[in-house]
Amino acid sequence: DAKTTQPTSMDCAEGRAANLPCNHSTISGNEYVYWYRQIHSQGPQYIIHGLKNNETNEMASLIITEDRKSSTLILPHATLRDTAVYYCIVRVAYNQGGKLIFGQGTELSVKP
Amino acid sequence: GAGVSQSPSNKVTEKGKDVELRCDPISGHTALYWYRQSLGQGLEFLIYFQGNSAPDKSGLPSDRFSAERTGGSVSTLTIQRTQQEDSAVYLCASSPIPGTLNEQFFGPGTRLTVL
Numbered sequence: 001d002a003k004t005t006q007p008t009s010m011d012c013a014e015g016r017a018a019n020l021p022c023n024h025s026t027i028s029g030n031e032y033v034y035w036y037r038q039i040h041s042q043g044p045q046y047i048i049h050g051l052k053n054n055e056t057n058e059m060a061s062l063i064i065t066e067d068r069k070s071s072t073l074i075l076p077h078a079t080l081r082d083t084a085v086y087y088c089i090v091r092v093a094y095n096q097g098g099k100l101i102f103g104q105g106t107e108l109s110v111k112p
Numbered sequence: 113g114a115g116v117s118q119s120p121s122n123k124v125t126e127k128g129k130d131v132e133l134r135c136d137p138i139s140g141h142t143a144l145y146w147y148r149q150s151l152g153q154g155l156e157f158l159i160y161f162q163g164n165s166a167p168d169k170s171g172l173p174s175d176r177f178s179a180e181r182t183g184g185s186v187s188t189l190t191i192q193r194t195q196q197e198d199s200a201v202y203l204c205a206s207s208p209i210p211g212t213l214n215e216q217f218f219g220p221g222t223r224l225t226v227l
Contacts (some may be wrong), residue, residue, distance in 0.1 A: 035214075038155075042220060042221075043142060043203050043205070043218030043219055043220055043221055044203075044205075044216075044218050045218070046215030046217075049213075049215075056163075073120075077127035087155075089198065092163065098143065098160075098216070099145060099157045099160050099168065099171070100147075100155070100157065100216060101157065102154045103154075104154050105154070109155065
């Protein structure tokens with residue numbers, strides 16, 4: 001699976017959009033981009049995934065560049081409850097039983 | 113509906129003792145995963161079960177670690193002769209179809225402390 005690079009930490013003001021970048025320059029054509037988050041003392045939670053088109057759901061939007069070498073997770077109106085570690089994961093949909101390889105993630109702090 | 117549950121939520125044990133951690137996946141989910149998260153570390157894959165297939169044990173750190181999944185549902189992770197470096201949060205996840213685009217649903221974890 002392709003390796004990802006994320007900033008260690010980011011701050012965001014409550015009510016503003018949080019834009020979390022992820023670099024995955026070695027991504028292969030059959031690899032998807034997944035985002036999970038882990039709120040303190042809880043298990044990780046799936047947010048969104050995509051292949052090459054931009055995706056949106058009730059939690060967030062995922063913007064993938066045309067060359068697919070990077071992506072951005074957007075939380076449109078961040079709240080204090082969005083404070084968490086956000087993990088960008090790139091993997092083949094059917095690889096090795098679907099296990100997730102987590103990096104260090106980005107620690108997002110949403111401030112009042 | 114009910115999510116993934118794990119028990120106990122906390123476990124304190126003495127070095128050298130054996131421990132068993134339990135995971136109840138979401139009903140009907142065919143895939144089950146164990147991960148662990150050491151203090152200040154990222155999440156580390158341990159083992160994966162899918163139906164009647166042989167489990168993927170590639171992430172188990174030593175032969176002191178083993179896991180079973182009975183009847184395709186409940187799973188038990190066993191750590192024999194625990195060491196202090198085994199202290200971590202052990203997380204279980206399940207998904208309805210393995211290796212597809214379906215997300216993994218995580219439980220709250222078991223915090224293991226080895227004294």
